[in-house]
Amino acid sequence: MATTDIGKEEKKRVEIYDLEENLAIDLAKFTANLSDKFCKERGAFTVVVSGGSLIKSLRKLVESPYVDSIDWARWHFFWVDERVVPKNHDDSNYKLAYDSFLSKVPIPPGNVYAINESLSAEAAADDYETCLKHLVKTNILRVSESTGFPKFDLMLLGMGPDGHVASLFPGHGLCNESKKWVVSISDSPKPPSERITFTFPVINSSAHVALVVCGSGKAEAVQAALKKTGNVPPAGSVSAEDELVWFLDKPASSKL
Numbered sequence: 721m722a723t724t725d726i727g728k729e730e731k732k733r734v735e736i737y738d739l740e741e742n743l744a745i746d747l748a749k750f751t752a753n754l755s756d757k758f759c760k761e762r763g764a765f766t767v768v769v770s771g772g773s774l775i776k777s778l779r780k781l782v783e784s785p786y787v788d789s790i791d792w793a794r795w796h797f798f799w800v801d802e803r804v805v806p807k808n809h810d811d812s813n814y815k816l817a818y819d820s821f822l823s824k825v826p827i828p829p830g831n832v833y834a835i836n837e838s839l840s841a842e843a844a845a846d847d848y849e850t851c852l853k854h855l856v857k858t859n860i861l862r863v864s865e866s867t868g869f870p871k872f873d874l875m876l877l878g879m880g881p882d883g884h885v886a887s888l889f890p891g892h893g894l895c896n897e898s899k900k901w902v903v904s905i906s907d908s909p910k911p912p913s914e915r916i917t918f919t920f921p922v923i924n925s926s927a928h929v930a931l932v933v934c935g936s937g938k939a940e941a942v943q944a945a946l947k948k949t950g951n952v953p954p955a956g957s958v959s960a961e962d963e964l965v966w967f968l969d970k971p972a973s974s975k976l
């Protein structure tokens with residue numbers, strides 16, 4: 721593994737792995753350490769995941785030693801974006817996370833915050849934002865003192881080959897949303913078109929963010945996001961209040 725300093729901000733670092741297997745092992749250690757810290761400090765750990773290949777990269781967490789040592793009862797589990805499809809649909813990010821992660825760990829079902837997919841995308845986004853506001857009131861979710869947006873303990877994000885994160889796509893007006901916490905999109909260039917997504921102010925108010933990116937097809941977007949070359953894609957706007965870590969495999973880092 722190589723660590724590269726790619727920014728002026730001390731809290732941002734890039735980890736590059738020869739093998740995706742080693743990336744997955746380190747991602748599990750990173751997540752387990754934060755879980756331990758937040759469960760002890762505040763009795764809860766708020767974790768957000770994206771869809772896509774990120775979920776596969778979390779596979780080591782559901783194996784020994786982590787599966788037995790993590791305090792799963794204190795986890796609160798969210799999605800940074802979700803497709804507005806039934807929960808048993810193959811496009812559902814809930815189904816993806818459930819099949820390979822949630823079904824293997826004892827997170828209380830009441831701590832798993834899936835969207836209400838019986839609503840329209842717009843209503844589902846409002847409903848999810850209301851749910852987050854309730855969790856702020858009950859002190860499960862913190863609020864950033866500097867931005868006033870919710871401050872998740874850990875956000876685990878993937879990135880598309882065009883440099884999108886969550887359902888925030890290059891050139892889309894939603895990338896500039898500055899007030900809402902959760903918004904709907906009905907013209908997602910990546911199918912399915914109807915989705916809900918957290919906004920940048922929410923993503924960037926997180927305590928810790930991991931951006932997990934593998935494969936040569938993403939090397940150019942990684943380069944543009946990190947080196948700020950050409951048209952900087954949405955991934956280049958991701959930040960965190962405490963720590964942002966890019967987890968890259970060799971092919972994804974090949975243009976750095």
Ligand SMILES: O=C(O)[C@H](O)[C@@H](O)[C@H](O)[C@H](O)COP(=O)(O)O
Pocket residue numbers: 770771772773774801802803813877878879880881884885886887910
């Ligand atoms: O639901 C989604 O579509 C996502 O949350 C999306 O932001 C995803 O994380 C990236 O498109 C990367 O996906 P891959 O890792 O599968 O390329």
